[in-house]
């Protein structure tokens with residue numbers, strides 16, 4: 001309980017720190033609005049008595065009635081204007097809070113260690129805490145002010161009812177307690193339902209995404225997946241919505257019962273007033289006002305109870321939000337030091353007895369891998385699918401915590417090098433590199449956007465990779481948008497995208513360039529060009545490339561052969577051919593196709 005309340009306190013503190021004016025205004029408005037009903041009640045009572053006197057002929061004077069009518073108009077108008085002002089202020093605050101809190105979530109998500117993305121629960125939590133922060137953080141504060149407002153109204157009504165008979169207060173109070181219990185119970189159930197529905201909701205939205213995604217559109221048609229996807233989406237959607245409907249049905253039924261109970265208490269109170277009229281002098285205005293006060297008291301009680309239940313419900317969401325923001329990622333994190341990257345690399349990279357197991361997996365993907373790379377050396381890594389090549393690159397990048405062993409740069413352990421320093425000096429283009437819907441210039445300079453203004457440098461990288469040839473023909477040259485999801489940009493072929501990605505690698509001033517299948521999408525001529533120029537392309541850099549093309553690997557200074565997560569062979573093309581092992585087998589197998 002204490003822990004839960006501390007989450008609420010945190011939300012209050014956050015809102016108070018960031019939106020103090022809104023909090024103060026809301027408090028004032030709540031107090032003001034809380035006093036409106038009793039003022040209105042008094043005006044109504046006086047008005048009815050005045051009109052009754054005029055109609056009954058006891059009074060000739062109309063002025064008081066008109067003045068009271070005017071007061072009623074003023075009350076209606078002012079309260080409506082104040083409420084609209086409050087709504088506007090709320091919206092402004094919601095937008096501001098939403099922006100800042102969403103940013104907090106995105107910061108947390110984007111700085112989470114990569115290993116965390118492999119944990120499904122991580123995605124479930126993101127889905128739950130990704131939207132509606134602003135309103136959820138404001139909600140408890142608003143609820144408290146609303147409770148304050150209703151409380152002010154309640155006290156003023158109680159004072160009025162007490163002045164007639166204490167029994168009226170008792171009847172009004174008794175009607176509200178069952179409502180409290182029902183609302184709290186269903187608030188809890190709604191939250192837990194949403195919690196357990198998230199995985200299925202995520203699956204449904206994945207299927208929906210496939211149905212509308214541009215990238216998937218071709219295959220969805222080709223493999224006639226429409227029915228399969230639609231059915232899958234519909235089943236999941238229906239399952240979740242049926243559960244929600246079931247809960248809503250139970251909730252509404254309970255509410256009907258509660259409303260009946262409230263009406264019963266109101267009728268009892270009205271009976272009590274009539275009974276009182278036999279012994280006490282009650283005017284027609286008093287009767288109407290007392291009836292309104294009983295109803296108003298119950299309304300205010302319901303209001304308090306509803307807002308208490310909402311606080312409870314929102315508290316559960318806020319707790320999840322803070323749990324996510326404060327999530328301890330240390331088990332996945334790699335503690336990075338601040339040492340500069342050795343520049344220039346003098347002794348090179350050493351991988352020492354590296355073993356690696358993906359988080360949550362029992363199986364070692366890399367086992368006792370040891371090798372070293374000298375500065376300026378060109379290394380090719382070859383091996384069958386799934387032999388661990390990409391995993392090795394991810395480890396070299398320091399994206400995962402190693403299970404065993406160490407990676408050093410000029411003898412300096414990877415973890416001791418400052419992160420941004422590290423990524424500045426190590427450039428990787430993955431096999432599944434991103435196609436950014438940005439301009440060509442941004443796509444090439446993405447690792448160093450601050451240098452994007454240097455068009456000559458962008459062009460040089462594109463010339464080396466071969467991208468310049470087709471970029472020149474585009475209407476806006478290097479400022480042409482790529483992709484067509486957002487605007488009328490240029491669509492590139494797979495090979496053209498790869499040339500852009502290669503330019504991205506060449507644009508960086510990294511000392512180590514790692515390319516995972518850099519030529520897989522290139523035509524034979526472009527591929528030859530890349531490999532023939534490879535020395536020149538990766539000038540002054542240490543280069544590692546993964547390739548399934550043995551002819552390309554042949555151009556490397558040294559070839560590492562991976563099999564089942566282990567480093568099987570290492571040497572130049574000639575040495576490995578002479579060895580007559582796995583490399584020779586792979587090489588001969590490919591060579592057969594070309595004879």
Ligand SMILES: Nc1ncnc2c1ncn2[C@@H]1O[C@H](COP(=O)(O)OP(=O)(O)OP(=O)(O)O)[C@@H](O)[C@H]1O
Pocket residue numbers: 118358359361365383384385386387388389390391392431
């Ligand atoms: N995030 C992950 N979590 C768990 N296992 C993974 C993950 N990524 C890859 N693996 C597993 O690790 C093994 C090696 O994968 P890796 O991508 O390193 O192979 P690869 O040699 O690069 O293959 P390819 O030539 O097909 O690109 C595979 O069995 C794969 O299933």
